[in-house]
Amino acid sequence: MTTTIETARGRYAVHRWSRLSQVAMASVALIVIALALVPYLLSTYATEQLTELFILAILAAMWNALAGYGGLISIGQQAFIGVGAYATIFLTQRGVPPYLAIALAAVVAGILALPVSLLVLRLRGGQFAIGTWVVAEVLGLLIALDHDLGGGTGISLTGLNIYPPADRQAYTYWFTLGVGVVLLGLVFVLLRSPNGAALQAIRDDEEAAASLGVRVEAKKLMLFVLASFGCGAAGALTLANTLFIQPQSIFGVSWTAYMIFMVLVGGLGTFEGPLIGAVAFFAIQHWFADLGAWYLIGLGATAIGFALALPRGLWGWVEHRLHLRLFPVGYRLEHDASAVCQATPAADPAPPA
Amino acid sequence: MIWASVIIQGVLLGAVYALFACGLSLMFGVMRIINLAHGDIAVVGAYLVWIVATRAHVSPFLALVAVLPVMLIAGYVLHVALIGKSLRGGQLVPLLTTFGLAIVIQNSLQQIFSPDVRSLGAAAGWITTSSWRLSEALAISWFGVLVLVVAVVVLGGLDLFLRKTGLGREMRATAQDPDAAELVGVDARAVYARATAIAVATAALAGAFLAMRSTFEPASGPTQLIFAFEAVVIGGFGSLWGTLLGGIVLGVAQTIGGHIDPQYSILAGHLVFLVVLASPRGRTLAARSARR
Numbered sequence: 001m002t003t004t005i006e007t008a009r010g011r012y013a014v015h016r017w018s019r020l021s022q023v024a025m026a027s028v029a030l031i032v033i034a035l036a037l038v039p040y041l042l043s044t045y046a047t048e049q050l051t052e053l054f055i056l057a058i059l060a061a062m063w064n065a066l067a068g069y070g071g072l073i074s075i076g077q078q079a080f081i082g083v084g085a086y087a088t089i090f091l092t093q094r095g096v097p098p099y100l101a102i103a104l105a106a107v108v109a110g111i112l113a114l115p116v117s118l119l120v121l122r123l124r125g126g127q128f129a130i131g132t133w134v135v136a137e138v139l140g141l142l143i144a145l146d147h148d149l150g151g152g153t154g155i156s157l158t159g160l161n162i163y164p165p166a167d168r169q170a171y172t173y174w175f176t177l178g179v180g181v182v183l184l185g186l187v188f189v190l191l192r193s194p195n196g197a198a199l200q201a202i203r204d205d206e207e208a209a210a211s212l213g214v215r216v217e218a219k220k221l222m223l224f225v226l227a228s229f230g231c232g233a234a235g236a237l238t239l240a241n242t243l244f245i246q247p248q249s250i251f252g253v254s255w256t257a258y259m260i261f262m263v264l265v266g267g268l269g270t271f272e273g274p275l276i277g278a279v280a281f282f283a284i285q286h287w288f289a290d291l292g293a294w295y296l297i298g299l300g301a302t303a304i305g306f307a308l309a310l311p312r313g314l315w316g317w318v319e320h321r322l323h324l325r326l327f328p329v330g331y332r333l334e335h336d337a338s339a340v341c342q343a344t345p346a347a348d349p350a351p352p353a
Numbered sequence: 354m355i356w357a358s359v360i361i362q363g364v365l366l367g368a369v370y371a372l373f374a375c376g377l378s379l380m381f382g383v384m385r386i387i388n389l390a391h392g393d394i395a396v397v398g399a400y401l402v403w404i405v406a407t408r409a410h411v412s413p414f415l416a417l418v419a420v421l422p423v424m425l426i427a428g429y430v431l432h433v434a435l436i437g438k439s440l441r442g443g444q445l446v447p448l449l450t451t452f453g454l455a456i457v458i459q460n461s462l463q464q465i466f467s468p469d470v471r472s473l474g475a476a477a478g479w480i481t482t483s484s485w486r487l488s489e490a491l492a493i494s495w496f497g498v499l500v501l502v503v504a505v506v507v508l509g510g511l512d513l514f515l516r517k518t519g520l521g522r523e524m525r526a527t528a529q530d531p532d533a534a535e536l537v538g539v540d541a542r543a544v545y546a547r548a549t550a551i552a553v554a555t556a557a558l559a560g561a562f563l564a565m566r567s568t569f570e571p572a573s574g575p576t577q578l579i580f581a582f583e584a585v586v587i588g589g590f591g592s593l594w595g596t597l598l599g600g601i602v603l604g605v606a607q608t609i610g611g612h613i614d615p616q617y618s619i620l621a622g623h624l625v626f627l628v629v630l631a632s633p634r635g636r637t638l639a640a641r642s643a644r645r
Contacts, residue, residue: 067445071445073445073448073449075389075452118631119627119630119631122630123630125385125386125387125444125445125448126381126386126387126389126447126448127387127582127586129387129389129448130387130389130578130579130582131630133579134579134582134583134623134626134627135627137579137619137623138620138623138624138627141616141619141620141623142620145616253575256452257452257456260449260452260453264449292464293460293461293463293464294460294464296456296459296460297456297457297460297461297464299456300453300454300455300456300457300460301453301457303449303450303452303453303456304435304449304450304453304454304457307439307442307446307449307450307453308435308438308439308442308446308450311442311446
């Protein structure tokens with residue numbers, strides 16, 4: 001869809017799609033089909049690893065939606081990761097089939113976001129960041145007190161034992177792939193709708209956005225619920241992939257460290273960035289996690305470096321330098337000075353072509 | 354009588370939290386940012402005191418006298434090297450960089466000092482073990498009272514500094530409007546750096562007292578950051594005496610919770626924080642702190 005306007009200085013065109021982004025969108029379908037074939041082609045181990053990568057990509061996309069588009073820096077999304085995982089345990093203990101339980105657990109996390117938002121969305125900036133962190137700590141402590149959920153020592157997901165290991169891994173993989181595609185699709189649609197522009201306006205200046213009629217509270221709530229739903233799904237899928245969880249690790253702040261790293265390296269406030277960041281983090285984790293403390297020092301230092309020197313990450317840099325845009329959520333203005341309009345200097349915009 | 358003892362313990366614990374919180378509160382008041390590495394910086398202070406005390410075979414109190422000026426300078430450098438640069442990117446970038454710094458500090462400490470739990474309690478000598486025994490169930494620890502006195506002196510000193518001195522006036526002016534302050538000749542960046550330096554030094558002081566009072570390890574920082582933040586919120590943003598009160602409320606909540614069951618100690622503190630946030634006062638709090 002392109003809107004053009006002809007003036008005495010030439011023709012201006014505002015458009016969203018480029019040839020490249022149309023090709024990119026078409027190739028997404030092919031890539032998803034190719035990924036769906038992975039369990040037939042690769043080993044169970046590789047399938048498990050790729051599942052982990054998809055979960056990381058979901059988390060990065062959710063954190064980026066909050067921080068990069070809504071300006072909400074949360075240190076406490078692990079609250080919803082943990083709730084997603086433990087709600088799955090809770091539901092399977094009551095006879096709900098495991099994969100249905102995973103889907104419902106994500107909904108539980110999304111619903112929990114409503115009362116939580118009443119508390120934390122009162123806060124801004126750094127206060128919001130630590131406020132969400134406290135919520136995650138409280139939920140972790142409460143679950144550690146519950147003996148039916150394994151207390152502080154952790155608990156296994158036993159419901160998936162009915163499937164042979166290779167089949168189970170394949171089902172979990174497809175489920176994760178499906179959830180990832182749906183969630184990324186949701187974020188894409190949301191950002192392209194007028195909501196996307198409203199959210200970015202809130203991020204840039206909350207008062208100014210409100211004065212222009214943006215319903216700040218409602219938009220923030222919508223984004224917070226979506227991100228919590230996505231993190232809940234990621235937590236439930238992590239459980240399905242690893243089959244064991246502990247409150248200390250699933251409610252741990254290191255999830256946030258990973259999310260921040262992926263989003264900052266990939267590109268804060270870009271749609272493609274978190275996916276690149278997830279792949280980068282996955283590779284780094286694979287190669288360097290054995291280094292222990294040094295690995296984490298490296299992650300922290302890299303995040304600082306990107307935040308200061310390259311705030312829109314690798315993809316932001318590519319986008320800026322090469323004018324590439326694979327999945328357009330914004331608009332581009334193009335100016336063609338040669339197409340000077342002779343007749344009327346200031347013409348009405350032409351109808352959308 | 355047992356409850357009087359529990360509450361007194363809570364007040365004394367709250368003094369430690371108030372010391373942790375005053376630097377956080379100062380940085381938020383002046384720059385509108387929250388330093389997510391505040392707790393970890395406090396732990397660095399504790400480790401520095403530990404090094405000086407064990408290498409030079411001196412009391413931790415004497416070591417603290419040597420460490421505080423170092424931390425003041427470290428705070429100034431931290432601002433110039435990291436926080437000031439982050440502030441140029443807007444209000445959100447300092448959160449990201451200080452969170453990254455927190456990870457770097459925690460893991461560096463773990464690499465250097467191993468994850469072992471340590472304490473400065475024994476090194477601090479008789480004061481950490483002595484107490485006034487008022488009755489069978491009621492005893493007041495000398496060390497707890499010392500921390501409370503130090504907290505009152507530090508918070509009162511900061512309050513006087515902000516209200517009465519020229520540097521304090523510059524700091525308040527910059528907090529209200531950095532651009533207007535620059536117009537009348539205040540170097541806002543230097544003011545910010547001074548605020549960070551003071552915050553880092555008070556954090557180190559709090560960290561050293563925590564280490565003498567109980568134990569510390571490389572991963573102790575985040576918990577202390579959360580407690581400090583809760584103290585600031587419970588006490589209401591913007592007032593240093595409120596921060597002392599907030600720390601005491603948090604400390605009392607934790608000791609009462611812990612007296613019922615040790616598992617409830619931290620949870621009780623979090624719940625008081627959430628209740629304050631949920632109360633109508635929480636709404637005005639958020640509105641007040643949003644105003645620049």
